[in-house]
Structures are given as structure tokens and as C-alpha cells.
Amino acid sequence: xxxxxxxxxxxxxxxxxxxxxARTVLFNWFVARREGGEMVLRIEDTDTERNRPELTDDxxxxxxxxxxxxxxxxxxxxxxxxxxxxxxxxxxxxGRAYWCDCTPEQVQQRAKQRGGPPGYDxxxxxLGVERGPxxxxxxxxPDDGSTSFDDLVRGxxxxxxxxxxxxxxxxxxxxxxxxxxxxxxxxxxxITHVVRGEEHVNGTPxxxxxxxxxxxxxxxxxxxxPVLVNEQRKKLSKRRDSVSVAEFREAGYLPEAMVNxxxxxxxxxxxxxxxxxxxxxxxxxxxxxxxPSPAFFDVKKLQHFNAEYIRALDADAFVERARPFFxxxxxTEAVLRPIAELVRDRVRLLTEVEPMVDFLxxxxxxxxxxxxxxxxxxxxxRAATMLDAATAGLADCAWEAPAIEATLLDAATVAGFVNGExxxxxxxxxxxxxxxxxxxxxxxxxxxxxxVLGRERTLxxxxxxxxxx
RNA sequence: GCCCCCAUCGUCUAGUGGCCUAGGACACCACCCUCUCAAGGUGGCGACACGGGUUCGAAUCCCGUUGGGGGUGCCA
Numbered sequence: 001x002x003x004x005x006x007x008x009x010x011x012x013x014x015x016x017x018x019x020x021x022a023r024t025v026l027f028n029w030f031v032a033r034r035e036g037g038e039m040v041l042r043i044e045d046t047d048t049e050r051n052r053p054e055l056t057d058d059x060x061x062x063x064x065x066x067x068x069x070x071x072x073x074x075x076x077x078x079x080x081x082x083x084x085x086x087x088x089x090x091x092x093x094x095g096r097a098y099w100c101d102c103t104p105e106q107v108q109q110r111a112k113q114r115g116g117p118p119g120y121d122x123x124x125x126x127l128g129v130e131r132g133p134x135x136x137x138x139x140x141x142p143d144d145g146s147t148s149f150d151d152l153v154r155g156x157x158x159x160x161x162x163x164x165x166x167x168x169x170x171x172x173x174x175x176x177x178x179x180x181x182x183x184x185x186x187x188x189x190x191i192t193h194v195v196r197g198e199e200h201v202n203g204t205p206x207x208x209x210x211x212x213x214x215x216x217x218x219x220x221x222x223x224x225x226p227v228l229v230n231e232q233r234k235k236l237s238k239r240r241d242s243v244s245v246a247e248f249r250e251a252g253y254l255p256e257a258m259v260n261x262x263x264x265x266x267x268x269x270x271x272x273x274x275x276x277x278x279x280x281x282x283x284x285x286x287x288x289x290x291x292p293s294p295a296f297f298d299v300k301k302l303q304h305f306n307a308e309y310i311r312a313l314d315a316d317a318f319v320e321r322a323r324p325f326f327x328x329x330x331x332t333e334a335v336l337r338p339i340a341e342l343v344r345d346r347v348r349l350l351t352e353v354e355p356m357v358d359f360l361x362x363x364x365x366x367x368x369x370x371x372x373x374x375x376x377x378x379x380x381x382r383a384a385t386m387l388d389a390a391t392a393g394l395a396d397c398a399w400e401a402p403a404i405e406a407t408l409l410d411a412a413t414v415a416g417f418v419n420g421e422x423x424x425x426x427x428x429x430x431x432x433x434x435x436x437x438x439x440x441x442x443x444x445x446x447x448x449x450x451x452v453l454g455r456e457r458t459l460x461x462x463x464x465x466x467x468x469x
Numbered sequence: 470g471c472c473c474c475c476a477u478c479g480u481c482u483a484g485u486g487g488c489c490u491a492g493g494a495c496a497c498c499a500c501c502c503u504c505u506c507a508a509g510g511u512g513g514c515g516a517c518a519c520g521g522g523u524u525c526g527a528a529u530c531c532c533g534u535u536g537g538g539g540g541u542g543c544c545a
Contacts, residue, residue: 010545011545012544012545014544014545044545046544046545047544047545049544050544050545100543103543104542104543107542107543115470117470117471117472117541118470118471118541119471119541119542136543137543138543154473154474154475157473157474158473159472159473160472163471163472163473164472165541167542167543168542168543169543170543171543172543173543175543177542177543177544177545178544178545179545182545197539198473198474198475198538198539198540199539199540199545200539200540200545201473201474201539201540202472202473202474202539202540202541203540203545204473205473224474226474226475226538227538227539229538231480233537233538234538235538235539261481264481264482264494265481265482266481266482267482268481268482268483268493268494269482269483270483270484271483271493272482272483272492272493272494273493273494274481274482274493274494274495275494291475291481291482292474292475292476293474293475293476293537293538294475294537294538294539295480295481295482296480296481297481298480298481298495298496300480300495300496301480301481301494301495301496302495303495304494304495304496305495307507307508311508342507345507345508346506346507346508347507348507356506375505405504408504409504412504425504426503426504426505427503427504427505428504429504430504430505431504431505433504434504434505435505438505440505441505441506442505442506442507443505443506444505444506444507445504445505445506446504446505447504
């Protein structure tokens with residue numbers, strides 16, 4: 001029935017790509033993929049004051065990192081000024097726009113005196129102001145009637161034209177505002193679905209009014225996604241919230257986990273299966289099913305997803321993915337490799353990998369005071385005996401996990417770490433050994449770790465700890 | 470102030486008039502498993518904001534109240 005849709009993600013390079021933006025690209029991408037359509041990128045760099053061109057690279061890079069592709073070359077609004085200027089001329093010729101030389105201060109002051117709602121009062125509407133170095137072009141909003149549209153997420157939304165002020169189309173520096181540029185570009189690029197954040201709902205009637213005044217027969221379908229909020233239930237802000245996609249990437253999150261989690265903010269699969277391949281989400285995703293209410297970005301749940309995705313990796317892939325986070329590349333990889341699965345099942349973030357095996361890599365190991373107190377010192381003589389027995393036994397047992405286990409089991413019995421039936425209690429007996437050898441109370445399974453560490457280093461650390469008791 | 474929107478467990482959601490004494494997931498708690506930690510297993514805590522309608526019947530439809538959010542720029 002309908003032709004392939006054409007979506008667009010239109011970021012402005014005034015900040016890094018944050019999770020809210022990522023969710024917006026993602027939903028656009030879902031629709032494009034599901035319907036066999038396209039998604040184009042449009043860089044809205046019309047605000048010459050705030051623009052930071054270098055941020056465009058970050059935005060593109062993060063989108064790619066997430067595994068989301070786009071179609072064609074990104075379009076830059078800064079390179080399409082002639083289109084907007086032509087549209088503005090048409091609006092002027094049609095009597096739908098006029099020049100205004102009021103300064104923002106004047107507008108504000110009049111509103112204050114008026115006592116009514118803030119905003120422009122239409123002061124220059126019929127003054128016949130000529131274009132000049134300080135004039136802005138304003139759209140003449142109809143005095144009556146209403147403008148409404150059907151939003152895929154929210155249903156029909158209606159605005160009284162009388163409540164809309166005569167907004168600016170062209171700044172006094174000649175550069176268009178995003179209101180004008182958006183309409184012109186969406187029509188020019190053949191955009192069929194405008195999927196963007198909820199903060200744009202109020203701008204939509206202006207969008208429609210401009211399009212109508214321009215005589216465009218282009219009318220996209222709108223879908224305004226719910227905002228992402230922080231714990232205070234306020235819209236996520238780049239300033240107060242730490243939410244840039246790059247930060248999550250650097251913190252060791254997998255893009256697959258990120259995408260999967262983001263898909264669940266404002267949408268949910270009918271069958272309740274949350275963790276699933278992105279392809280399945282694409283198949284099930286529908287804008288009509290998007291929830292209209294704000295969603296809280298829950299890092300805890302994201303972490304859970306990330307851990308799940310990490311555990312689903314095979315050993316090689318895991319090492320591969322973790323490698324970029326190593327500060328001691330080869331050395332870390334060498335000790336990780338033998339126990340990759342054991343480590344993989346215990347981390348939530350890729351950045352946690354190296355710290356979990358550094359005791360295997362480094363010559364010196366720092367002993368954590370709290371761990372020492374709780375798992376070694378507290379046991380006094382029993383700990384000393386355990387350390388001695390372990391040292392003696394490990395000096396000549398076979399250097400493989402089963403033999404090491406048997407040796408430590410014996411040592412536990414000798415040291416008196418036994419239960420009521422005289423069976424060795426490794427939950428406690430492993431404490432002194434683990435802390436002595438790894439410096440910490442928690443870590444990968446002990447026996448396998450010792451195999452990697454090697455007999456000499458194990459014995460050295462055991463003796464060293466014994467000497468400190 | 471004005472405009473627009475939203476309202477199911479702490480959080481993300483399922484639910485489109487009867488299948489709901491409201492399901493799942495994260496978080497939390499307990500127990501089990503267990504060489505620490507994870508993972509896993511079992512169980513628990515925990516919600517339809519409130520008030521009116523409509524209907525034989527409402528979490529689901531309508532109205533109001535309350536609460537929350539977004540917008541209100543010569544930013545996007």
C-alpha cells in the first residue's frame with residue numbers, strides 16, 4: 001500500500017550524543033528497517049553561536065558504534081541556506097511573513113507591562129518594516145482557527161492558532177531558525193515520518209502552519225517519543241546528568257546491550273521477552289505501541305542487560321571485546337585467557353575485567369586491609385596453620401586445579417576449618433589463601449587462578465602473608 | 470501565567486470491557502546451591518492516583534480533581 005518510509009534523525013551539534021538522542025535514532029531506525037525504508041541524518045547546524053562542528057563527528061561515531069547505519073551522506077543545514085531563503089521569500093510574497101525590528105528586550109518588556117503571557121505580541125505585523133540589519137522575519141500566525149495533527153504515540157493533538165505567537169523564521173543575521181529549516185528540509189528530503197522527542201510537540205503546529213503557507217502538499221506522520229527522565233523525574237540534561245553515549249561506551253557497556261535496553265524505554269514486546277536480538281525487536285517494533293509517558297533511564301537494569309550480553313559471548317569474543325579496556329594489553333590478556341570464561345561470568349562491565357585479573361599479572365600485589373582483617377587476622381592461629389599447610393602442600397602437588405583443590409582441602413582439615421562432621425569447610429578456609437595470594441576477598445575461582453599464577457609466585461605470596469601474621 | 474501532554478509494583482513495562490484475587494523484567498529481601506564473588510534455583514515484598522459516570526461487567530471508555538512532565542528564545 002504505502003511506499004517505503006523515509007525517516008530522519010536531526011541532531012544539532014551543540015552537545016555529545018546522549019542516551020535520549022540515541023533512543024530517538026534507534027526508534028527511527030527501527031521503523032526504517034522494519035518497513036524497508038531509509039533513515040537519513042540531518043545535521044541541524046543553523047545556530048552559528050552554539051555550533052561546535054567537531055561534535056558532529058562524535059554523534060556520527062556513536063551512532064555507528066551502536067550499530068545503527070544511515071542512508072546516504074549526512075545533510076548539513078548550513079549548506080542549504082539558499083533553500084530556506086527561497087522559502088522565506090515565498091512566505092513574504094504571500095503575505096504570510098513580515099519583518100520585525102523589535103529587540104528581544106523590547107518584546108520581553110512589553111509582555112511584562114502587558115501583564116499577560118510572555119511572548120511576542122505582533123507589534124510589527126502591519127507596520128511595514130523594511131528588511132534591515134536588525135530585522136527578523138516573523139511568521140504571521142492566523143488569528144483564529146486551530147491546527148491539529150494525529151500523533152502515532154499520542155493521538156490527535158490540537159492547538160488554537162490564537163495561542164500561537166508570531167514566531168521567528170529568519171534571524172536578523174539572515175540565518176533561518178530550525179522551525180523554517182525543518183519544514184523545508186523534510187519536504188525536500190521526502191521525509192514521511194517525523195519521529196522525535198516530546199519537546200517538539202509544541203512546535204508541530206508551527207511546522208504545519210509553515211508548510212500550509214508554503215503550499216506544500218508534504219505532510220509527514222508524526223510520532224513524539226516520551227522524554228527520558230532522571231531520578232528527579234526531570235528531562236535528562238547533558239549538564240546535570242551523566243548520560244553521553246560515549247561515557248557508557250568508555251565505562252564498558254556493549255552496544256548490543258545498550259540498544260536492547262534503549263528499545264525498552266517507551267516500548268515493550270508483547271511476549272514479554274526483554275533480552276533478545278535486535279532483529280527480533282525490529283520485527284516487532286511499532287510506533288503505535290510506544291507508551292506516551294516519560295521513562296526513567298535505569299542504569300541498574302542496563303547493567304544487568306550488559307552482564308547478560310557479556311556472558312553470552314564465547315571466550316574468544318569476550319577477550320576480544322575486553323581488550324580495548326586493558327592498560328597492560330598483552331600481559332593482561334596472557335593471564336586472562338586461561339580463565340576467560342570464569343572472569344566473563346563475573347563482570348557486568350568490560351572495565352571490570354582487567355582489575356579482576358591484575359593480581360595474576362603483577363609481581364607485587366597490594367593486600368586490602370579490610371579483607372586481611374576479616375579473612376586472615378580474625379582467624380589467628382588457624383589462619384597461620386592454613387597458610388603453612390597450604391604452602392607445604394602446594395610445594396609439591398601437581399599444578400592443576402583438582403590437585404590444588406585436594407591439597408587445600410587437606411590443609412583446611414589440618415588447620416581446623418571443619419564443620420561438625422569434621423569435613424573441611426572451604427568457604428572459610430579459602431579466605432586466608434585467597435587474600436594472601438590475590439590481596440582481595442573476592443575474585444575468580446581460586447584453584448584455577450593459582451594454576452595461572454604459577455607455583456613459585458603462589459608460594460612466595462603465601463610465605464609473605466604468613467610472615468605478616 | 471498560558472499552551473500541550475502524561476498517570477499500572479521503587480523502576481521499565483504487559484494489559485486495548487469479561488481470560489486480572491493484574492503478568493513479566495530490573496532492584497530489594499529470604500532460602501537453596503556453592504572454594505570467595507557471580508551465575509542459577511525457589512519463594513517473598515510490591516501497582517491499576519482519587520472521585521464521579523457509562524455498562525450486566527472497567528486497569529481498560531467519558532468527565533472532573535489531584536499529581537507529574539514538556540513547551541512558552543532572533544536554541545534545537
